[in-house]
Amino acid sequence: SKATSGYQTALMLVLANIVVSFLRMILGWVPILSGLLYIASIAISFMVVYFVCSNTGELLSNIDRNVSMQASFIWKLYFVCSLVMIVTSILKVIPLLNIVAGVVNGINSVVYLVASILYVIFLWKSQKILQHN
Secondary structure, three states, X not given: OOOOHHHHHHXXXXXXXXXXXXXXXXXXXXXXXXXXXXXXXXXXXXXXXXXXXXXXXXXXXXXXXXXXXXXXXXXXXXXXXXXXXXXHHHHOOOOOXXXXXXXXXXXXXXXXXXHHHHHHHHHHHHHHHHHOO
């Protein structure tokens, strides 16, 4: 966090997401509120990945261009997955569209899993590179 303030922002967003998740757990019996908190949690989770990737990518830009470029790809992939999750969560409440939303959400879950694996690999590579520089 001393290298760039973006990591502090990511940490604050993680803490905010914990609060949002706690509120969702408590207010889960109110469907609209639970849905809004779910959408907020998805958005916050994306922003955490964005701040970590963009700041790490910036730190790596003069050290390892390939890993730096991976950062941009990963946060963009997370953005698309997050957007799909938000849209499908809204479409789930509409009869007939809920079936399409379920299928799209299933495919998106696989893509999100791949994005998560790429993110972890990116973090591992990044910390190795930054430790040696």
